[in-house]
Amino acid sequence: MADRCDTKGAEEAATVQGTEEKVLPKLTPAEFRVYNRLAEHMDYFHNHFRHSWNELYEACCNNRRPSGVSIRQFLNMGTDFLSQLNFHHSIEEQSIFPILAKKMPEFKREVHLLKQHKEIHKGMDRMEDYLMDCKSGEKELRLDEMKKVMDSFGKVLWDHLEDEVKTLGAENMRKYWSPDEMRRLPM
Template identity: 60%
Template structure:
């Protein structure tokens, strides 16, 4: 449809031609892989948050909450480190969304500020320095929950076929890390 403007976040010119199923798979590969990683974090987050409100046998024990929370923090930190060191720099060569001063990396910083506080609290609980209080875990999680969930969704959308094809050829897509 020549002349029709694309409503994409990147806002580039005319609408692109329809992708074949094979082309779509190639261009959407990173989004699908990232969504699988992010689903793991969504499930862990929900498990922890549910346990904050659970009473009795419905929820995790205090020890399980501490260990699950510490594992969540460690895994998300590791995931973001890989992105920042190995994936985002490659994508940033052509995609402004992955440059340091823009939103996705800014979100990482906000998420990590929250993760650090949650991890510090859970470490104090694990060592016995503090008693684990579910309402405190919930408060710490909610402080960065909105930016985390926005980030998980936005990053996958940014890596989706409709956006990736604006910047990369099919051959280049196959060579991208991940």
């Protein structure tokens, strides 16, 4: 009985605020796991990108490579980060997003998440050019310059890592997909 009262109150509050969004019942822990699976999986990959970014960025901020890491190894760390992020985005754009876009407007072309990809890739291209110039000897590695390049796309990258996981979270996914459909989604 109390749950019905809480739901009714929430429905009235939503109507008063003008959102008129349907209030969904509370998820059981098992339902939450089903609906949150993609978010958890995505966050696992994103945590790897956060760690790699932080390692590179910290070196730039300290104007010092990590202890025991040669210039060549550091440049490879940067190009590996870019390669893995590019591969991750390619999989998303070619295999995951088109399926999700069938029901979810957030994953359609030229919408927020894909616009973020474009902005991130502009910065990634600049970073790759810089790192390749350093690898070829055309430029000398200057961590303050590399930091400027990373700063040019860092905010949109970090926002994207959060936005994507939030969009794939249980409360959003349940608006579009049944539990059976969730179990069949790739990833």
